[in-house]
Amino acid sequence: MEPSKSSIQSLVSEIKEEIFSNDNLHPFVSSSAYDTAWLAMIPVDPRKQNCPMFKNCLNWILENQNEDGFWGETNYEGLPTIDTLPATLACMVALQTWNVGQENIEKGLAFVHSKAEILLKINYQNFPRWFVIVFPTMIALAQAAGLELVFPQGPKGVIADIFFKRQQILKTEELVDETQYCDLPLLAYLESLPSTYNVHQKEIVKYLSNDGSLFQSPSATAYAFMATGNVKCRRYLMSLVQNCPNGGVPGKYPMDEELIKLCMVDHIQRLGLAEHFNEEIEKILAKIYRDQKNHKTKRGKTNILLPIKLYNDSLAFRLLRMQGYDVNPGNLCWFLNDGEILKHMEENCEQFITVMYSVYTATNLLFPGEYELEEARKFSKRMLERSNKTNKDHNFVLSQGFQNVIKHELKLPWIARLDHLDHRKWIEEYNVTPLWIGKTSFYRLACLDNKKLMQLAVENYEFRQLIYRNELEELKRWSMKWGLSDMGFGSEKTTYLYFAVAASISLPHDPIVRLIAAKAGIIITVADDFYDMEGSLSELEVLTNAVKSGVKHLFHGWWKKLGSHSGYIPSVNEYLQTAMISIAAHTVVLPASCFLNPGMPNEKLKPAEYENITKLLMAITRLLNDTRSYQVIH
Template sequence: MHMEMESSLLSIETLVKKIKKEMFSNFDLYSFVSKSAYDTAWLAMIPNTQHCDHPMFRGCLDWVLRNQKEEGFWGESDSNGVPTIDSLPATLASMVALKKWNVGGTNIKKGLAFVHENAEMLLKEKQHCLPRWFAIVFPAMVELAQETGFDVADNLNGVLSHAFYKRQQILKIEELVDDYHYPPLLSYLEALSSTCDIDREFIASYLSEDGSLFQSPSATAQAFMVTGDDKCKDYLLSLVQRCPYGVPAMYPMDEGLIKLCMVNQMQKLGLAEYVNEEIEEILSEVYWTYEKHEAEMRNVNLNPQKIYKDSLAFRLLRMHGYKVTPWSFCWFVHHEDILTYIENNSGCFMSAMISVYRATDLMFSGEYELKEARSFSRKLLEKNMVPGCEEDNLVMIPNLQEVVEHELSLPWIARMDHLDHRFWIEANNVDALWVAKASFYRLSCLQNKNLMKLAVENYKFRQSIYQNELEELKRWSKERGLSDMGFGREKTTYCYFAVATSSTLPHDSVVRLLVAKSGILITVADDFFDMEGSIKELQCLTEAIQRWDGKGLIGHAKIIFDALDDLVSDTAKKHLHQQGSDITENLHDIWRETFASWMVEATWSSTGYMPSLHEYLDTGMTSIAAHTMVLPASCFLNPKLPNHKLKCCQYETITKLLMATTRLLNDIQSYEKEKLDGKTNLVLLHLNRSRQGEIEDSIAYANEILDEKKRELLKLALIDDLNDLPKPCKLLHLSCLKVFQMFFYSTNLFDSNTDLLHDIKKAIYIPPEYQIHKPLKPLLPLFPSTLEKKYSKTQSHLIRTFKYQSTRNFIGQHFTRTTSRVGYEKMVISPKFKLCFA
């Protein structure tokens, strides 16, 4: 095992060097943005002004020739390699470009075969919820293909009529440029020539200073062919010079946004630790720009790209300790007309709203505009996840539904970092940047094999560390007699899983094991006080802890004391050896305080005493013992917690907030159990003091306090100069809060023996499932009889995904999907529901 880990570490180091060279050293930012086959094909159609029988941009034509997919299509596909409806206009445009210059006969035949065999199936799924961009572009490309001599319409009579009807409605209702639709109709100029009489002067009046028509390469290509404007030509020449091997769907692009997305990608894959210096350099540059232009950020250029960038910048900067204001991106929440505009054009704002929603995870006290932005973005995301919505974005961004469900189902504060990294590794290709005119942007580093290989290797390397440490922890627990007490909860694995997955520090073995051992001891001792020990036994154990002498203890009390004494002694020795100071007495005091609080609560229960809310919380903050796990471990971080911060009377505000929030989280989910056990907690105390109150009111009261204290803690944990506590110590406090949120978010997972087992397996034992998917050929329909036969014996099996997008509509009539925490799909026969796949 040791040799395997060394080999894995060497492989990781090699990959890190490659990634740094590829992504952070003298790189071209445009190389990280996906190419648009549709826009490249339009540039390939432009004739040379000097030799009209030759293309102006031969490189674009060559790109079209070289970048046809094996199945015959051009354009986008989902994470399984299955073409999206974006592939239809892209394929038609590419075929037209090749035919115009009489090249690529084989490519054209394959493209035509793809359209004939698959267009109807791709369109049938979405014929009643076609996105606006598609309804504008696709009919025009069909007409253009027909004019070029391709017979594509006859096979599509059944599904094409709806697209043409929707285009007719759009052209009837919308003006070429208005204040209600994004992007405006004129940005689809290449698709309007046959239906609208647009004069050259009108087109020229909307050209940007750079010569483009709404930064759209395809629309500008058409504008140049119509007007011959030199500004358009200069724009196109500049574009091709910068992007000679295929052009993006929008140009120019915000290079700062590309850099932010690279940082975001490294963090989501769990790789930020390897490029910390590079990340800090990028964020420092972003922050300088942020400060310089903060006053200009509001009410300027309302578009998805800007909102996406500003909200992403806010989240990344705040996560890294910078002081930033929410107004940089959520100023729009106080403008009803803008909110209406975004709702009316929600298809183009989906990626932006996901980014806004993520940014609001980092809400501090008093930031009400973030609360409003969170509510608005969540409402819009939920609305667009409804199958059959008018602006169905599931066809635009592959696996968007999976991403939205991931974000909305469990808040960031309750998600474990390690498992989050796994989600993004396995999701593959789901994180589009922002919606463009007729496609979407995506970082091509998502397809970087070295990057994804590094993410997988790094995840598996962490798992090998976690497996070894968990086995060591199990041996310790068994040797100390803690795993065989015969009462209470045996939570060795749970405790280790929580501390290992909440943090992104893979090599801090001392810290993880110390927190986990403390958690095991706390669980066993707390259960002894709650359910096993008599008042006399508890009093004897508490007194032994106070004098730190276990003489006279027997049975369970002796086992607990001896294990605790061993843990404290071992911790103090390691600290003396590593840090050069003795913290034995500090550790004794923390544990004395904790045991004393348990004794107080046990006395309350035995006597029926009802403390005041203040009295209860003062004791309960200590008895939850979060600080008992975090503070000793913080002494081994780098930089470490100063010794004097261990003293009971000198706890930092962030520590007190952690103690309060973890107590409240526990109380909100455990009040029913504690009521049956004859104990009390904050929810029950509030209910008893509310003469005509309902339990829901008491829960709301506790949640209100909890939310406020969480936001205060988050601010202290993230912002660098609010206190003198070392950053790693503050982040360990935040990790502990995330653990308690995970255990007590909507139910009491800590007391369940089964709910977390699969997450534990995924975190520690099961390697991530990742591969570069290649679509299968040929892409043909599966007949119902074949499908029924294939799945008749697999109704209860867990099935990862389907190979063909074309079969999903049929499958939806026969199965419903239930999604578990592990992200698999269980198929259950039911003709009543329609399955909607992302």
């Protein structure tokens, strides 16, 4: 069944209602089974231990176990990730605490016993720091709760190694390292610190944020509340649960709303759907730009982890600059001025793959003289080329599709790519939503995992293809009718020229602009071939005099081109002055632009302002054409 415009408009309306009408962005983030389990363990009365404070969280655990027995996220192949081990153990401990869900516990134990060895073996060389800290504690808690964990002989050695690595971390790291900006401090893992690691209540309260959280971690704050009974912690947890009425809580709260919105805009644009959400996109970016201007966001080291901050800054830079905002390169390039940061990134390349991809794509928009951006581009490219050998990112689960996207980005310059084809590649290669790593678990942005959004992207692409096919057939009939497709000289370029127009510009569905531009290109190509190879000098003089009064500038260029027939060799500047006219890019683009819908208001039409950019277009197309011609000949 072919997609229709009404079907597309219906989907657009539904998505606007689902994604853009809700100011509460927390439902857009997938729930963390690990953090939800810790909230489910909190009793209403710590003295009686007979009822959970947050029963919704306990119900969420009962209702959201994967059919294979685990809790947590799957990777791009639908297989459980390494975080499912601590998440599943935490959920079973929560159920065991309140003596419910025996069937769920049995399925969870079966999963751990059958899959732990595989998951540990796959990740053995690259256990993330958070896993090394958390997993041993969850094993101990599960055993203390009476759960029988039986590991085969093979994993026992791996588990012993994990326990040893955790001990090394506990010995060498401070509880809170003020100079640390790439990893969360040990105190952020309060719930996972062993009982032998004595943390005083005053130490916990000292590091509570103004919102009552411990490093915005629901699990750490849940434990802090159970340990201290602090009112601010309770208030934070109550707010968290109220914002997550389904019972499942995210791995971080509150979420970074700016980053979520930037990811939404980026994903929608890459899917080729920006035309349907222009108003919503502009509203989001305008607010982000105002916030940046008003608050003068602090550059460099902050309490935000480096990978997240740099990803946010690079994404904001690219999207704002593409939208025409005046964005200072310093908003992105601050990391270049800190040798400590650069050294850390070089030594921990695998933690920054997606961040470097974002930085690299942002530097596509550098202007001449922006040397900071040039340096950022070189650095990020070098990091991405190194990452091709590992295909691992500890902050992000890389699908094969996203690996292909990175390779494509490095291989083919952004300026040489065609939007419509890039949209198709994004739909095909990025059809599984990326997993970001929270403190102890992976999470998805549900707005990027929206099935309707992907359905809209596919239907929108197929609808465009249908329009393009129909327009091409119409263009072929027009060329044949006027004898332009079989002139007997030159090459027939109807399909080529239409492809160039349709694929390079993401215009709305209205066909008139594409057809006008393509027809102009066909006529100009035929005339150009006639001047180049068919007509005699006298014939060309007669033709030029006959029609140059109608299209004076174009035929003036072709008339000058006749100098090549008479043996005259112009200077480079003289050649370019003539050749940039004879390439006729302005003749194709300017008339067609008059039919854009919606058109530009008369009061905003200032031709003098567009003269320079038009000349640049003419010069660029001529130089590209001549470069390619030289490459073909030689």
